Amino acid sequence: MDAMSSEDLSRAQLELFHHSLGFVKSMALKCAVDLGIPNAIHLHGGCATLSEIIAGTGVCASRKLHVHRLMNLLTVSGVFAASSAATGATANAPGNGGEAVAYQLTPMSRLVVDSNKLGSMAPLIRFLVNPLTVPTFFDMHAWLKADEQAGGAGASSTTFFKMAHGCSVYEMTRKNADHNALYNSAMVAASPTTMEIILREAAGCDIFGGVSSLVDVGGGHGAVSVAIAAAFPHVKCSVLDLPRVVSQACADGVTAVEFIAGDMFVFIPKADAVLLKWVLHCWGDDNCVKVLRKCKEAIPAGGGGAGGKVIIIDAVMGAGPAFASNKETQVLYDVHMMHIDGVERDERGWEKIILEAGFRAYKLVSLVGIHSVIEVYP
Ligand code: SAH
Helix, strand or coil, X not given: CCCCCHHHHHHHHHHHHHHHCHHHHHHHHHHHHHHCHHHHHHHCCCEECHHHHHHHHCCCHHHHHHHHHHHHHHHHCCCEEEEECXXXXXXXXXXXXXXXXXXXXXXXXXXXXXXXXXXCCHXXXXXXXXXXXXXXXXXXXXXXXXXXXXXXXXXCCCCHHHHHHCCCXXXXXXXXXXHHHHHXXXXXXXXXXXXXXXXXXXXXXXXXXXXXXXXXXXCCCCHHHHHHHHHCCCCEEEEEECHHHHHHHHHCCCCCCEEEECCCCCCCCCCCEEEEECCHHHCCHHHHHHHHHHHHHHCCCCCCCCCCEEEEEECEXXXXXXXXXXXXXXXXXXXXXXXXXXXXXXHHHHHHHHHHCCCCEEEEEEEECCEEEEEEEC
16 A cells, blocks of 8 residues: 555544544434424524523533533534624634534524424434434444345345344334334424425426326325425325324324325325325335336326326435535435335436336436436326
């Protein structure tokens, strides 16, 4: 190996620390959400000192210096902003215990405030960083080495989650009521922000033009369909999901849309359009092709402008804005999906399953960050 310059050596070492400590960022964000720090800042008029945050969250006053260090990290990573409490000038949370600093919300932390008009995305953070899933990543290397043919520890596990827990994520949601509630609340919490972006885009892209009925397959508790029905009252929306999900949604009192209990691999009710949001990325190609074939049977043939289409909302790897965090989030998401045997697809990956399922054409209608819209025509 060539000798590195001191500058390169120290940069490389720093990057290694940066990567290895990346999990602290996730944990600090979850900690702030669990403590209710974004709510406390919001309730304090959008700007709060450390003492005000401590008073607003019930954190023990003796931990003040530790909260200051937490806020320092969250400010450097952009979750909060900091300015001098006296002058208002941008500050980087100096080491005086934080009292001279006023912390503010950034666009990111505004999304986890309870009174946010789109609802708080806090349940999504709690789900992505949950104690049943995160530790299973410790077994990723062992799972990758486990030879499926030869047998041995982990060999028959489709995912490292299953290797760790002896069951898939779906089985876990069936047998662990807390995990099920965490999962469902995360799906509900994530949808309004996504739908706000997509419905704004939809106006320009005419996604729902000519669609008078829509079935939201794997629609969970119906948050997406409720948003579509509100924005496009002429579209009759129904949600197809597994019986236990539908009965929970009905028990929760969601009435704006019709719920149908069923299995998308067996039957999808007829409609002008079938919506699949965050469903196909949970499955490998063979299963996706099976679901897409069922979707094709459910919509009018011919398609095009007057309905007869499948609308997929999922990530398209490599698409969207060029900034670094977009690209990194996409690949993080992809590896994250390995724990449920899911996959994020690039355009070629989407094209492959769409054509294999017998569709004629598709169009990437909107590529907004982590959620893109693909229209698929029979
Ligand atoms: N579309 C929702 C939920 C996505 S999570 C949203 O964007 O918020 C995937 C959903 O697929 C879950 O609600 C899960 O219960 C559902 N699902 C999984 N297998 C299914 C099947 N065989 N038939 C119907 N729905 C299924």
